[in-house]
Amino acid sequence: MKYTLLLSFFLTQVCITFGQTSIIGTIRDNNGDPVPGANIYFEGTFEGCTSDTMGKFSLTTTIASESVLIISFMGYKQYRQALTPGELPLVIDVTMEELTKDLGEVVITVGTFAAGDESKSAVLSTLDLATSSGSFGDITSAISSLPGISNPGEEGGLMVRGGERYETATFIDDMLADDAFTAKIPNIPVRGRFSPMLFRGTVFSTGGYSAEYGQALSSVLLLNSIAMPKKDELSLMAHTSGLHFSATKKWDRTAFSTSTGYNNMRLLYALVNSNIKWQQAPVSFSENLVFRQKIGRNGMLKAMGAYGYDNSSMYYTVLNTGEDVLYKMKNHNYFLLATYRDQIGKEWILHSGISYGKDDLLMGIQDTATYDKHKNTTELKLSFAGPVSKKIHLNVGASLFIKTLTQDYTSLPGEDVFTSDFVSPIGAFFTEAEIKLTKRISSRVGARYETLSLSNEAYLSPRLALACKTTQYSQISLGYGHFYQQAQDDFLIYNNDLKSEKAEHLIANFQYRRNSRIFRVEAYYKLYNKLVKYDSLYSIEASAYNNHGDGYARGIDLFFRDSKTIKNGDFWLSYSLMNSERDYRDHIQAMTPTYLSRHNLSIAYKHYFEVADSYLSMGYTFYSGRPYVDPNISKLVQQETEALHNLSFSIFHFTEIFGKFTMLFAQVSNVLGSNNIYGYRFTTTPDHSGRYRSEAILPVSRRFFLVGIHVSFTGQTEI
Secondary structure, three states: OOEEOOOOOOOOOOOOOOOOEEEEEEEEOOOOOEOOOOEEEEOOOOOEEEOOOOOEEEEEEOOOOOEEEEEEOOOEOOEEEEEOHHHOOEEEEEEOOEOOOOOOOOOOOOOOOOOOHHHHEEEEOHHHHHHOOOOOOOHHHHHOOOOOEEOOOOOEOOEEOOOOHHHEEEEEOOEEEOOOEOOOEOOEOEOEOOOHHHEEEEEEEOOOOOOOOOOOOOEEEEEEEOOOOOOOEEEEEEEOOEEEEEEEEEOOOEEEEEEEEEEEOHHHHHHOOOOOEEEEEEEEEEEEEEEEEEEOOOEEEEEEEEEEEEEEEEEEEEOOOOEEEEEEEEEEEEEEEEEEEEEEOOOEEEEEEEEEEEEEEEEEEOOOEEEEEEEEEEEEEEEEEEEOOOOEEEEEEEEEEEEEEEEEEEOOOOOOOEEEEEEEEEEEEEEEEEEEOOOOEEEEEEEEEEEEOOOOEEEEEEEEEEEEEOOOOEEEEEEEEEEEEOOOHHHHOOOOOOOOEEEEEEEEEEEEEEOOEEEEEEEEEEEEEEEEEEOOOOOOOHHHEEEEEEEEEEEEEEEEEEOOOOOOEEEEEEEEEEEEEEEOEOOOOOEOOOOOOOEEEEEEEEEEEOOOOEEEEEEEEEEOOOEEEOOOOOOOOEEEOOOEEEEEEEEEEEEEEOOEEEEEEEEEEOOOOOOOOOEEEEOOOOOOOOOOOEEEEOOOOOOEEEEEEEEEOOOOEEO
């Protein structure tokens, strides 16, 4: 690729930089082919970056004495080169030597699949997130193309291996972001609040994740913010639904960034013939401020402030009466975060953080009932990580998370306000050790202890991962763990005594990785206990809620990615077979969740055309029919919708306008215009003929598109 677009949709890699001296180079294998995703860093520090899809990298540093540059990638011998300040700036071309045909050593490193998180995680670059066809720049939409994820179009978010959306927790710089998605209104999918361009990479775990993280029954999404930008930036983006502005100012050891966005969907929904009866099409505003300060040789202070505003109103048909009821939603969301990392001694790393979140949600039904909800969260965290011997690496820490929630409900104007509230502190301590048992076998053993004063409970969650290298390019791994999550706010507000829900994970994995190709197959089994049940969705009595629910989920995930066969091409295929049943909520028996498709297939291909300086992304998704209950047939036997199909395209063209680096882009979903039906709603009582009337649950629009332009006023970088 000729250009690298900084702070735009197309950051192929974002490197951590701390100074003004540059090292650039290219990494190739014995055949002369590029090695993408290699880790480049200075020994004893966390200054580093990763190579892009062409094997190229650029690293900026302030080393003042002799240091050792290390380049590593799974399946290759580690490259080491001693450098002194007088030798810089430096241009190096590195040839990585493949490991000999013995089995070699299992190494747990970021970006590889070994024991622990990385063996069960897909590591995505910012490029993958931003250019996934049909994702429209949303992190969660891009990740939903990975195996193990259900993607119900009317829900949004991440529903992992039979779990609901709330079972996936989002962490920013290892701190819990409790409100990572926009507010939900009927049949409108939520979106992630945070832009992928705020982060240098994303790790998504589909299960069996590290003991460092908690309060997630199914999975965690780990977002790591950019440590230090390379230079000053100024850019503007305009598209069919809004405007976005971003700017970065970088000094020697300090950087400050701001980004502002405004979206109004009124015009776009008019063009695509929305299936929703909008009174006020969604309007949103966002502001992000990021401050970074290098402290000492290795210390890094990062602070982030994010604000989001959403406003929309729609008419929702009540089937029993045929009346269109007006739903109104206004949401103000604030998130503040500060973290500090530093090196202690030669090899240990300290990480500390503090965060504060505030979410104000006002929901109105007609001009009568209102829900006014105010939530505040605060988290403090401290951890230490480092080796205790040549074969054991320890990570230990503690956190305190406090949630305060107040909800006011009024059924009619002028009537009494029904107020519910709670304060819930959650204390946690975790410890985890990565142990190299032999050159072929590595393990991660950990435990997490949590206490919840509101529900008067405490529990210990064991976590275990084991990986064995079977050949030079393949390995097998196993994972097991207990995972707890506090009952949802909507239930806890009425019954403070509800206990935490529990899931038990058992995972087996095989992976083969060679020459920019990866194949993995993973089987899993999840056992749910203490799921919340209630008498009615609208119950407000504490006695209507209990923890008597249970369930299971089992399945197989397949993933194949090939960035080698086709020059400038990148292909991946994901398939999931899922089977799950739950007896929870107001179910009268164990049933398959309505958001779950048994068969899920996703095919994606991306290609860069050098002559046209353009990037094309194509994606196809297939979901087998989703279950629903038709009371006209049986209230105990589930029916199934027709299968769902979606073919999407995206194209991005790089050019210059008045000497400024410019990107033109267009994205469109459901190119074939498939008539996708997510399910059906039925009346609660039969009509005079004895039938229950129904209405199909449809996408917001049959087809969606986005066209826009992005201009960088600070030029381009050639690599």
